[in-house]
Amino acid sequence: MMSLKEVDLLSISSKQYVYKLKAYSTLFYGLLLAQIIALFFSLLNGISYMSSGNGELSVSVNTYSASLVIIFSFFWILFAAIQLTTKQYKQLENPLVTNSISRNLSNIGFLMTACVFGGITSSLVGVLLRIIMYFTFDRSQIISDEFILAFSDLLLGISVAILYMVLISGIGYLTGVLTKVSMAFVIIIPAVIIGISKAYTDIFQSLIKFFTLESSLPLFGLKVIITSILLFGVSILISNREEVSQ
Amino acid sequence: MILNTDSMKPIYVQIAEWLELEILNSNIKEDERIYSQYQLADMFTVNPATAAKGLNLLADENIVYKRRGLGMFVSPNAKQFILTKRRKQILEQMIKELVIEANRLDVSESELIMMIHNFGQDDKEEEQL
Amino acid sequence: MNVIQCRDVTKSYGQNKALDRLSFEIGENKITGFIGRNGAGKTTLLKMIAGYIKPTQGELQVFSRKPFNNLDVSAKTIFIDDNMTFPDSFRLTDILSEVASFYAAWNSNLAIALFNYFSFDPNQAHSNLSKGSKSTFNSIIGIASRCPLTILDEPTTGMDSAVRKDFYKALLKDYLEHPRTILLSSHLLSELEEILEDILLIDNGSKCLHLPVMELRELAVGIRGNEQALLTFVEGKELIYKEEFAKGSLYVVIKKELIEQEFKHVRQNGLEVLPISTDDLCVYLTGKTGGGIDDVFKRG
Missing domain, CATH: 3.40.50.300 (P-loop containing nucleotide triphosphate hydrolases)
Incomplete structure (x- = not known):
């Protein structure tokens, strides 16, 4: 009757991962909705508008960009990562076989899937924006060298978007875990970030440049992966001793 | 099966008494296997430990006996034993209470006997109908 | 195990x-x-x-x-x-x-x-x-x-x-x-x-x-009767519960083992032995110090 076989952490974590993929499917609909809204805004106004004239001749230029879609996706993954650490989401696991490590592993697995999904869709929505513009505007008025996207560029865009989302999810997850330890972190974290950015401008900027100015994809990937492992690792360590609240 | 949970009698005693009735009515014959504690637990919706205590009550009085690995069986003289035991214990106790109550209500001995007699008659008539 | x-x-x-x-x-x-x-x-x-x-x-x-x-x-x-x-x-x-x-x-x-x-x-x-x-x-x-x-x-x-x-x-x-x-x-x-x-x-x-549970059922009994007679009967014994239910009458709950020897005398003293439900017993055992809800109303 009683199985003496020890339970395998990885098999339990992967069961939880599958459970969460099905359970949190609504989060993905939320992403698609955010992307469509972003697309709508992009089409409506463009990112910037420039107009000049001297009475006889007037020029007006609209710049369209898919960056709003990416930004919305980044906010979504930040929100999703924080959500996973909330009481409401943790409670969903109570009826299952679980411990702190399996919970964190399955959460990380879920977030990685969300990043891949988010990275791909946000890049594809960018392509969609170009296609819509191509058919709705007078083609002669489109000035862009990069209008037609090379497939390799699309892949690069997807990879970079995914990596940024991984990084953001790590930051969001750690933030969520810290706020569970103490609500004070809700104030401390933004205060520290703003504080550093004002007082130690060089450090803060070099930190940003560390990621943004990296021109080699493999190196950028390596930086992101190592940073994320640190972020998630610290999250696991912090949440390991925490009790399950109801 | 419904047990009287308000009764002062513990459940296991009620189970033992029910089993005795089954033996008296020859629903379970001598040297036949009696219900197991698990069957009784299921029938009466009680914990098997409670049912086991009911069976042990019968075993203590040798109404049933254990056969290793086979369960409990009704002893050869069980029916006779229960009959004498009940006459002695239950009936005598009932009569005792009857007499006390009769005295309290000023019912004389002959009146009481008359009442018992009439009650028996009524019963017989009902059976005939 | x-x-x-x-x-x-x-x-x-x-x-x-x-x-x-x-x-x-x-x-x-x-x-x-x-x-x-x-x-x-x-x-x-x-x-x-x-x-x-x-x-x-x-x-x-x-x-x-x-x-x-x-x-x-x-x-x-x-x-x-x-x-x-x-x-x-x-x-x-x-x-x-x-x-x-x-x-x-x-x-x-x-x-x-x-x-x-x-x-x-x-x-x-x-x-x-x-x-x-x-x-x-x-x-x-x-x-x-x-x-x-x-x-x-x-x-x-x-x-x-x-x-x-x-x-x-x-x-x-x-x-x-x-x-x-x-x-x-x-x-x-x-x-x-x-x-x-x-x-x-x-x-x-x-x-x-x-x-x-079977032992809990037989752990205690309730005794009811004249206050004087009852108090003499249970004198020096630990009571689980005590309640005055009418003037001069008392109801107590006591462990059976404490009165095993005197049990026969209960009725002779004009006292009444009552079965006690396990629910009530649990309430009495986990009761706050003395008295019940009745006391709250008696003070008024």
């Missing part, structure tokens, strides 16, 4: 002690009732056994391991209460099939048979169920999981009496076929005492009694 071993376990929340130096052992394949008043610490204790929270002091072992954050213990344990939540994206039948994959001994046929018997709508969402239906549904998970340690915290909350009876019957029937260690908590002993083997009575975070 003991499934649960609890030694001097204390759980504090700040200054407040939810559990205070609790020690007990629970053997394999027994049905034990955790009884106590609201706030006595039943839920805290059960959650600790299930590994949700850890003891502040003392040692707790479940299947010879510390249950907190332990995956092996979690795999052998299921904890059912009315706070269980499931994703809104799951229909009721989805929940049954999803949860099933986590528990080795899960029986789908039983789960579905019970699900149909209690006439659930397969397409309904768990969060839309009424309180009683939620309890019933959660209990189905508890029974069908067939976990070696099944913990049901106030499982009958909101159930009507017909469903309660069916639930206890279903639990017992499945237990008889597949014995396992079951912990049931309730503030009402009477509804479940028949299916229990042992009872653990908790008062204010401490153990009050831990004994077979």
